[in-house]
Amino acid sequence: MKLFLLSLIWFPTTLMIVFLSLTTLLNFEYYNKSNIAGTSQYSSYLFNLYNSDYENWVKSKLPDQDARLIVLRKFLSDYKSPLIEASEEIIKQSDIYGIDYALIPSIAMQESGGCKVIPPGSHNCWGFGIYGKRKVVFNNFEEAITAVAKTIKEAYINKGLTNPTLLEDRWTPSSIGNWSYSVNYFIGKIRQYERNLQTS
Numbered sequence: 001m002k003l004f005l006l007s008l009i010w011f012p013t014t015l016m017i018v019f020l021s022l023t024t025l026l027n028f029e030y031y032n033k034s035n036i037a038g039t040s041q042y043s044s045y046l047f048n049l050y051n052s053d054y055e056n057w058v059k060s061k062l063p064d065q066d067a068r069l070i071v072l073r074k075f076l077s078d079y080k081s082p083l084i085e086a087s088e089e090i091i092k093q094s095d096i097y098g099i100d101y102a103l104i105p106s107i108a109m110q111e112s113g114g115c116k117v118i119p120p121g122s123h124n125c126w127g128f129g130i131y132g133k134r135k136v137v138f139n140n141f142e143e144a145i146t147a148v149a150k151t152i153k154e155a156y157i158n159k160g161l162t163n164p165t166l167l168e169d170r171w172t173p174s175s176i177g178n179w180s181y182s183v184n185y186f187i188g189k190i191r192q193y194e195r196n197l198q199t200s
Contacts, residue, residue, distance in 0.1 A: 066091060068101050071193045076105065081114030083125060086141035093149035099157065103164070104148055106186035107171075110179060115141075127172070 068091050076084040083090075083105060094101035105114070108125040112118045115125035122137045123144045128151070129136035138144035152167070161167050164183040172179045 067194075067197060071190060071197055072101065072105060074197075075190050075193050076114060079109065079114045081105075081108070081116065083108055083115045083141060086145055089142045089145050093145050097149045097153035099149060099152055100187070102187045102190040103152065103183075104145060106164075106183045106190065107148070109186040110182040 069087055072087045072090060073084055076087060090104050091101050094104060104126075108114055111127040112125045115123075118125055119135050119137070122135060123141050124136055124138055125141075125144065126148050128144065128148055138147065156162075156167050156170065161170060164180040164187070165177075167183075168175055168177070168180040
């Protein structure tokens with residue numbers, strides 16, 4: 001008896017759902033083109049993601065350049081850092097190695113005042129490989145940034161040292177918290193520049 005009642009209810013319900021689905025499908029073009037109050041231009045494009053109008057609309061909403069580049073240049077400019085000329089390389093290498101783009105300039109700010117106090121001609125703003133009288137020299141900022149980003153990723157992050165506080169013990173073992181405090185401070189400053197850009 002239960003099986004009979006179940007099939008009696010199931011059959012008409014299924015027919016009704018199929019009928020409504022077919023009706024909706026046949027009228028899809030009407031729904032897509034109709035001007036429904038409260039729908040945005042964006043939501044109407046969701047029905048046809050390969051529409052050239054949609055592609056043009058998306059392109060119009062994208063910034064002309066990476067916002068991180070604007071933030072980084074403003075930050076380095078305000079601190080009068082010579083590293084400003086390598087802003088694009090910082091972002092590029094950060095993306096390649098999957099690290100926060102704010103980390104490399106923040107370490108440079110702590111180690112050398114943003115490349116203002118470095119061994120002449122070394123392009124080494126990060127205290128990279130400097131122990132006692134030993135110093136590492138790079139041909140240019142790009143070469144230095146690549147080495148620093150690669151080392152941070154492979155020798156630190158891949159080994160679980162994922163933030164400045166954890167990096168500090170290996171980057172500068174003699175520090176007792178001052179190094180990581182300063183690096184975190186500059187990362188916070190860059191975040192502040194990001195927020196200022198969003199509100200402007």
